[in-house]
Amino acid sequence: MNIQVVGAGGWGLALARRLALNGHAVRLWCRGEDDPDRLRATREDPRLLPGVLLPESVEVARDTDPEAEMAVLAVPSHVMRAVAAAMPFSPETVRVSVAKGIENETLLRMNEVIEQAAPGGPVAALSGPSHAEEVGRDLPASLVAASADPAAAEKVQAAFFAPVFRVYTSDDVAGVELGGALKNVIALAAGVCDGLALGDNAKAALMTRGLAEITRLGTACGAQAATFAGLSGMGDLIVTCASRHSRNRRVGEELAKGRRLDDILGGSPMVAEGVRTTKSARALARRLGVDTPITAAVHDLLFGGAEVGAVILDLLTRGPKPEIR
Numbered sequence: 327m328n329i330q331v332v333g334a335g336g337w338g339l340a341l342a343r344r345l346a347l348n349g350h351a352v353r354l355w356c357r358g359e360d361d362p363d364r365l366r367a368t369r370e371d372p373r374l375l376p377g378v379l380l381p382e383s384v385e386v387a388r389d390t391d392p393e394a395e396m397a398v399l400a401v402p403s404h405v406m407r408a409v410a411a412a413m414p415f416s417p418e419t420v421r422v423s424v425a426k427g428i429e430n431e432t433l434l435r436m437n438e439v440i441e442q443a444a445p446g447g448p449v450a451a452l453s454g455p456s457h458a459e460e461v462g463r464d465l466p467a468s469l470v471a472a473s474a475d476p477a478a479a480e481k482v483q484a485a486f487f488a489p490v491f492r493v494y495t496s497d498d499v500a501g502v503e504l505g506g507a508l509k510n511v512i513a514l515a516a517g518v519c520d521g522l523a524l525g526d527n528a529k530a531a532l533m534t535r536g537l538a539e540i541t542r543l544g545t546a547c548g549a550q551a552a553t554f555a556g557l558s559g560m561g562d563l564i565v566t567c568a569s570r571h572s573r574n575r576r577v578g579e580e581l582a583k584g585r586r587l588d589d590i591l592g593g594s595p596m597v598a599e600g601v602r603t604t605k606s607a608r609a610l611a612r613r614l615g616v617d618t619p620i621t622a623a624v625h626d627l628l629f630g631g632a633e634v635g636a637v638i639l640d641l642l643t644r645g646p647k648p649e650i651r
Contacts, residue, residue, distance in 0.1 A: 338400035378462035403427025428606035448478035455565035472502035501553030510600030512536030516567035517578020
């Protein structure tokens with residue numbers, strides 16, 4: 327298959343490598359600031375994925391292929407609209423979002439953003455527990471390809487599927503995308519737990535109640551509840567809250583140590599999607615009248631000037647209630 331990977335961040339590099347190893351003709355689109363000449367020569371970005379090499383067959387380029395059968399959009403959610411609008415896709419190109427976020431201005435999911443910005447072709451999402459650092463080293467991972475078009479989901483599945491990269495299909499695009507986006511908000515809170523050394527019991531409770539919160543908001547948006555018990559929901563939540571590779575968990579941990587958000591974000595070349603997604607999730611919950619106490623607490627910590635201790639105290643002193651209702 328002729329595949330365009332748009333974006334040379336860690337995830338774009340790992341996916342371009344996987345697709346090339348699967349035998350596809352891959353063109354990796356880079357911005358000028360990504361230094362495509364250096365990447366073309368060394369086949370590695372030591373800032374993002376040290377020791378992970380792009381196969382020689384991957385074409386590193388500043389231009390795009392309008393005839394690509396598939397375009398994998400591996401760019402941060404806040405630039406997805408602009409990037410998708412600038413890409414010369416054909417009507418047959420399957421557009422695949424691998425970003426995990428919700429647009430701040432419109433509260434749209436990434437597939438919805440792509441459909442608006444680059445209409446005329448099938449759109450899919452690929453999501454699940456899958457850190458680039460491990461995928462790039464060929465460690466096993468399992469993901470979900472979701473699309474309203476079953477043929478598009480199956481085409482994504484066929485392109486990526488490998489013994490170390492299992493891909494399942496789903497027609498619940500909203501559930502798959504919202505699970506991937508909202509778990510980053512909970513991971514910020516999990517990082518605060520780690521930073522304050524609150525223990526495994528507290529973190530387990532946070533993750534469990536976080537999944538309930540994600541499911542409430544997701545189903546209010548039209549997603550299927552069962553999706554959040556799967557790879558793109560619970561699976562991605564577990565890895566993002568627990569892994570040393572998780573940027574969102576690390577941001578929460580640094581906040582608990584008293585560091586300013588701007589300083590934390592400015593010190594990393596990687597994007598912590600949960601920060602922007604917290605704004606969108608809070609606004610979406612208010613619009614739909616959904617109770618999301620963990621999201622509200624993270625929002626107050628990031629943008630409301632709240633102190634970490636006060637936020638944790640508010641969560642711990644919430645009144646008693648049934649677990650399931």
